[in-house]
Amino acid sequence: MSRVRTVLGDVAPAELGVCDAHDHLFFAAPALAGQELDDPAAARAELESFAALGGGALAQWTPFGLGRRAAALPAVSRAAGVHVIAATGMHQAAHYDPALLERLGGRGEHGLAAFFVAELTEGLLDGDDPDGPRGTAKAGMIKVAGMFHGLDAHTRRVMTAAAEAHHATGAPIGVHHEMGTAAVDVLGLLHGELGVPAASILLGHLNRFPDPGIHRELAASGAFLAFDGPSRAHHATDWRLLECLEELAAAGHTGQLLLGGDTTSAAGRASTGGGPGVPFLLRVLRPRIASALGEEAAEAIFTGNPARAFAADWR
Structure with missing residues (x-):
């Protein structure tokens, strides 16, 4: 039976409700020094604002090593009354200390896959030490990342490990595409070479590369297409x-579309920063989608599609 793995346990897909399919409650990266998402109270306030608008679930795509605060996620989820899906996996090499990459690299692809599997089936590490203590909350997805218009050796190694972890567990794989590029290459690797079913792949940030032809090509595979980070000032394609x-939608792919806020800085929060934050999806974007595509399409994008995208027959 398909279930969605949240930080408070597995739930039936229909229990998710309205979902922010790609966001961050906790996140820290050198490129955003001073704007870390590291305050549990602020994370709770953002989730509560989302819940007040009818939000029921949020997928936190923050992978290992980027300040995901795994130990804080269950309490934040419970307090706000919003399901939270956490991620294992790794981002681009540039986001990590070389010493940490060396430690993980020494495990090889199979060892890295085993690391992902443990976070999916046993529990997330509480901190950013790969040999540190493990909590009870489990990851419900694997996060990987492509490069700008291509794939480097680190990306291929991580994606190979992610595919192995998927085959061992059934976990969905979410992909960061740098400025929305290289999605065809990523799909060719994960689906074509490594055998991950297209329906278990969530291709992110496609709004940053608004090429309708490529979007239709990706959709034809059966993968989910995520459009995330709307109304952020540095995205001229919004x-x-x-x-x-x-x-x-006109091409028949409404059932594969996902929307997410992708809040990556403290200033981007609506409740404690300058916004637009997580609530923007329901306060502004959902009504516009319902007006343009119809209420049935909006319901699919925010509720029905995420329920299928994050569900797995967990092994």
Whole structure:
């Protein structure tokens, strides 16, 4: 039976409700020094604002080593009354201390896959030490990342390990695409070479590369297409988001579309920063999608599609 693995335990897909399919409650990266998402009270406030608008679930795509605060996630989820899906996996090599990469690299692809599997089936590490203590909350997805218009050796190694972990557990794989690029290459590797079913792959940030032809090509595979991070000032393509969704819907791919806020800085929070934050999805974007595509399509994008995208027959 398919279930969605949350930090408070496995739930039936229908229990998720309205879902932010890609966001961050906790996140820390050198490129955003001073803007870390590291405050549990602020994370709770953001989730509560989302819940007040009807939000029921949020997928935190923060992978290992980027300040995901795994030990704090269950309490934040419980207090806000919102399901939280956590991630194992790894981002691009540039986001990590070389010494940590060396430690993980010494385990080889199979060892890295075993690391992911343990976080999916036993519990998430409480900190950023790969040999540190493990909590009871489990990951419900694997996060990986491509490069700008290509895949480097680190990306291929991590994706190979992620595919192995998927085959061992059934976990869905979410992909960061740098500026929305290299999605065809990623799909060719994960699905074509490594045999991950397309329906278990969530291709992220496609709004940052608004090429309708490529979007239709990706959708034809059966993968989920995630459009995340709307209305962030440094994304000049945001104004084309609805156009992209309308074209995919017209081509018959409404059932593969996902939306997420992708909040990566403290200043980007709505409840404690300058916004737009997590609530923007329901306060502004959902009504616009319902107006442009119809209420049935909006319900699929925010509720029905995430329920299928994050569900797995866990092994």
